[in-house]
Amino acid sequence: MASPETRKGRTGQIVVAAAVLILGILMAVGTLQFPEATGYAKVGPRLMPAIVSGALILLSLMLLKEAWFGGFKDVDEEAAAANPTNWKAFAWISGAMIVNGLLMVPAGFVIAGIVMFVMAARGFGSTRWLKNAGIGAILAAMTYAFFNYGLGLNLPAGLLPI
Amino acid sequence: MSGFSVALTLTNLMWCFVGVTLGTAVGVLPGIGPAVTVALLLPVTTKVDPSGALIMFAGIYYGAMYGGSTTSILLNTPGESATIITAMEGNQMAKRGRAGPALATSAIGSFVAGTLATVALTFVSPLVVDVALSFGPPEFFALMVLAFVTVSAVLGESPLRGLTALFIGLAIGLVGIDNQSGTARFAFNVPQLLDGIEVVTVAVGLFAVGETLWSAAKDYKVEESLIQMSGSIWMKADDWKRSIGPWLRGTVIGFPFGAMPAGGAEIPTFISYALEKKLAKNPEEFGHGAIEGVAGPEAANNASSTGTMTSLLALGLPTSATAAILLAAFQQYGLQPGPMLFVNSADLVWGLIASMYIGNLMLLVLNLPLIGVWVKLLKIPKPQLYAGILIFATLGVYGMRQSAFDIFLLYVIGVLGFLMRRFDFPTAPVIIGMILGPLAEAQLRRSLSISQGDWMIFLQKPLSASLLVITALMVVGPWVWNKLKNGSADKNAKH
Numbered sequence: 001m002a003s004p005e006t007r008k009g010r011t012g013q014i015v016v017a018a019a020v021l022i023l024g025i026l027m028a029v030g031t032l033q034f035p036e037a038t039g040y041a042k043v044g045p046r047l048m049p050a051i052v053s054g055a056l057i058l059l060s061l062m063l064l065k066e067a068w069f070g071g072f073k074d075v076d077e078e079a080a081a082a083n084p085t086n087w088k089a090f091a092w093i094s095g096a097m098i099v100n101g102l103l104m105v106p107a108g109f110v111i112a113g114i115v116m117f118v119m120a121a122r123g124f125g126s127t128r129w130l131k132n133a134g135i136g137a138i139l140a141a142m143t144y145a146f147f148n149y150g151l152g153l154n155l156p157a158g159l160l161p162i
Numbered sequence: 163m164s165g166f167s168v169a170l171t172l173t174n175l176m177w178c179f180v181g182v183t184l185g186t187a188v189g190v191l192p193g194i195g196p197a198v199t200v201a202l203l204l205p206v207t208t209k210v211d212p213s214g215a216l217i218m219f220a221g222i223y224y225g226a227m228y229g230g231s232t233t234s235i236l237l238n239t240p241g242e243s244a245t246i247i248t249a250m251e252g253n254q255m256a257k258r259g260r261a262g263p264a265l266a267t268s269a270i271g272s273f274v275a276g277t278l279a280t281v282a283l284t285f286v287s288p289l290v291v292d293v294a295l296s297f298g299p300p301e302f303f304a305l306m307v308l309a310f311v312t313v314s315a316v317l318g319e320s321p322l323r324g325l326t327a328l329f330i331g332l333a334i335g336l337v338g339i340d341n342q343s344g345t346a347r348f349a350f351n352v353p354q355l356l357d358g359i360e361v362v363t364v365a366v367g368l369f370a371v372g373e374t375l376w377s378a379a380k381d382y383k384v385e386e387s388l389i390q391m392s393g394s395i396w397m398k399a400d401d402w403k404r405s406i407g408p409w410l411r412g413t414v415i416g417f418p419f420g421a422m423p424a425g426g427a428e429i430p431t432f433i434s435y436a437l438e439k440k441l442a443k444n445p446e447e448f449g450h451g452a453i454e455g456v457a458g459p460e461a462a463n464n465a466s467s468t469g470t471m472t473s474l475l476a477l478g479l480p481t482s483a484t485a486a487i488l489l490a491a492f493q494q495y496g497l498q499p500g501p502m503l504f505v506n507s508a509d510l511v512w513g514l515i516a517s518m519y520i521g522n523l524m525l526l527v528l529n530l531p532l533i534g535v536w537v538k539l540l541k542i543p544k545p546q547l548y549a550g551i552l553i554f555a556t557l558g559v560y561g562m563r564q565s566a567f568d569i570f571l572l573y574v575i576g577v578l579g580f581l582m583r584r585f586d587f588p589t590a591p592v593i594i595g596m597i598l599g600p601l602a603e604a605q606l607r608r609s610l611s612i613s614q615g616d617w618m619i620f621l622q623k624p625l626s627a628s629l630l631v632i633t634a635l636m637v638v639g640p641w642v643w644n645k646l647k648n649g650s651a652d653k654n655a656k657h
Contacts, residue, residue: 016585030348047610048336049336052333053333056326086380090378105566113556117546122545135546147561
């Protein structure tokens with residue numbers, strides 16, 4: 001059995017297993033709100049969610065046990081620790097997508113695309129803002145034209161008179 | 163034969179060509195495997211008629227596979243586990259200045275395997291359909307359980323994490339209004355969730371967005387080295403002689419694996435590699451760029467994924483992430499793959515199968531000479547490459563339902579994909595679970611209403627009973643085997 005010191009490196013695994021457990025429990029609670037099966041069929045909308053939530057709870061407990069005693073099978077936590085997550089890059093990419101979602105309808109596909117392109121490229125360390133904005137503009141405009149006019153897909157024009 | 167009259171119309175040939183070209187162009191991008199390529203390009207076909215769209219998908223599928231092996235060989239970044247071997251051996255060849263022959267043997271091998279496997283598919287599927295027409299709900303449900311378990315528990319590294327991924331997929335598949343009773347499940351009164359979650363959002367989120375987050379936050383230290391293409395791309399007489407055997411053996415190994423409702427194109431590629439190494443005159447060349455080690459596994463991979471189409475079309479059972487997304491493409495048109503599709507929409511099915519022959523040929527004739535163009539796509543620097551991938555990802559996802567909500571959902575699923583990669587959970591079972599889950603639930607409920615709630619129905623039917631026994635053996639078997647082995651090892655240690 002692993003000693004407490006080595007368990008320290010596996011906090012992440014324990015959190016993951018706990019998250020699956022919480023998901024399972026929440027689903028089980030939700031399942032109880034569904035109406036019971038009625039009439040001839042004997043089975044209703046409850047059955048499958050009950051099976052899935054039950055399985056998730058069971059699997060999460062097994063994952064928790066693995067994480068607690070020795071760690072997930074074949075997951076090398078030392079290698080993971082040697083390659084720390086670049087949270088700043090992660091945040092730039094996250095911001096890029098969230099801003100895109102916020103801008104999509106009011107500002108339109110092309111503008112939302114340009115902003116996302118510049119922010120995502122920044123996440124990968126590129127600070128040539130103008131050049132990236134230009135590339136993003138060409139790419140977004142071309143996709144917009146192709147899908148909107150060529151294929152009849154309804155993309156938002158937003159602020160641009162296109 | 164009637165299929166060719168559908169596939170050979172000028173419009174459908176054009177769709178096939180567009181599909182092959184788009185598929186290759188997207189598939190060649192690093193980190194984008196066939197499954198995401200198909201998912202990203204799904205919205206492109208929304209305005210095309212069903213047979214044209216599905217024919218285009220056959221093209222996209224082949225193009226994506228071909229683009230994927232190109233990336234594997236030149237960058238050593240396999241887009242999916244089935245191309246790991248190609249990446250390893252092909253990259254070695256490329257390092258020794260033999261990138262051209264490596265790409266050629268994988269392209270021609272894919273063509274040979276794809277064509278032969280499509281012939282097998284043409285003859286095997288009607289047989290499977292004949293059997294499957296006699297299946298009732300209990301048999302279908304048992305078959306789905308078997309597919310679930312093999313795909314998630316038997317084939318991966320950790321059955322526990324594979325099954326967890328599967329059940330997360332099943333949970334995602336439950337979101338929305340229940341078709342049979344009209345109950346809203348896990349939708350939290352969010353209107354966008356009442357319609358359920360699109361498989362495209364999940365696939366693009368898990369693979370493309372997850373990959374982007376991973377590449378930015380974890381791979382920042384790794385410098386990928388693109389190998390320059392030099393010399394002729396054509397194979398010499400000796401290369402041909404050494405490739406033909408592996409192509410044919412790879413096909414024979416690959417097709418049955420794919421056609422079984424169990425999935426997993428990795429295993430036949432490993433078997434083919436091991437076999438070729440055994441048969442080779444100079445096995446010491448393996449691991450340092452032996453052409454047989456590219457030709458065999460690549461053929462096995464292609465034959466196996468063509469085999470997957472057998473289960474998808476004849477049984478309605480997707481056993482790979484790509485097949486699951488193709489199933490979603492069918493559903494978009496209100497079509498349900500399975501034995502009834504052969505009965506009701508024979509024209510469409512045979513048109514699709516015919517276009518698989520054509521797509522394969524088109525890929526070889528039109529794309530092989532274009533290899534230099536595709537390689538240029540690999541020279542796009544990382545920041546612009548991934549930023550561009552995100553634009554296509556949001557386009558694909560927004561285009562499905564015109565809802566900005568889906569973009570936030572896409573991001574959340576991308577984070578899930580990042581975490582799953584960090585903790586080594588397989589992602590394909592999520593896709594298969596979410597798409598096959600609602601179908602399995604329907605069969606389960608149908609079975610139980612036939613039996614008036616008696617679960618014994620699954621054991622009373624001989625076929626469903628044996629399928630369930632096989633499933634149970636696959637889950638419990640390895641565990642018991644390990645216990646026994648460890649038990650005897652302990653005993654030996656005491657002596």
